[in-house]
Amino acid sequence: MTTEIWISQLQDNGYRITSARRAVVDTVYGSTHALTPIEVYDKARKKYRALGLVTVYRTLEKLEELHLIQRVHQPIGCQAFISAGVGHQHLLLCQNCGQVEFFDGDDLDALTKNISRKTGYQIKEHWLQLFGLCINCK
């Protein structure tokens, strides 16, 4: 998997491929840490000097819309993004260095059935995030 996949996704959806967009894609794709718009801007500008912050916002918007990236919610803030996982996945975040990992294999069926019965809610989806310390930080 390479950044070209994101590039063709953009292309296939009628978006033009520009140097600005390439710089943003190259920066966000494959990052192990969630990045805020400003962080993306600072990193991407090393690859493409003329880049504007506005274009970072606009590109992140499109990548999110195409489900190529996803927003990361944290106690400190909820405006950082990371490459989206494939299929149904959850996040594991390092509280110290901000590293992000995906995991799957949670089985919440019993739980949701139980809660559904107790509350009368029809449960549609769930968010599960784990926080801790990565190998380097613990």
Next chain:
Amino acid sequence: MTTEIWISQLQDNGYRITSARRAVVDTVYGSTHALTPIEVYDKARKKYRALGLVTVYRTLEKLEELHLIQRVHQPIGCQAFISAGVGHQHLLLCQNCGQVEFFDGDDLDALTKNISRKTGYQIKEHWLQLFGLCINCK
């Protein structure tokens, strides 16, 4: 349980009891929906006309600091508040009307041990939220 509990908590922590604070407390306490600062402002001003939005922010800040309210994270935004649950609890949100309920009794020990082993992370805490439709909305 009544709003007086929050009032005495504020008092016990050295904060003065004012009409503005009473209006905010009365509004947030016991609300079944998460409220944003503006929503709190609009509702609370019906009880106390002179209330300023700044005071709403300042009071919410204190209530959060005393763990009497907690922030609710949602796909649409993360600046709404609700009365905090007692002990370790999780949220169940109605995607239609915004109603909020608490639940407990999730058992994620097996899951976290498993993830911990696979990833090498030391897991410290978790966020779990369920989304669905409440009895009225489904």
Next chain:
DNA sequence: TACTTATTGAAAACGATTTTCAATAACATG
């Protein structure tokens, strides 16, 4: 009742995000 000082709301400041706009560059067409 008088005093101290935390609290107030209005206004200004702020930071993040969005909108506006004219110049530019991507890409379809010939």
Next chain:
DNA sequence: CATGTTATTGAAAATCGTTTTCAATAAGTA
């Protein structure tokens, strides 16, 4: 490859939510 159409660009301005500043006020204390 040259040309035309128009999506995309970055700068500047506007906007939105939140925070800070400040002088007036009112809560709590003695």
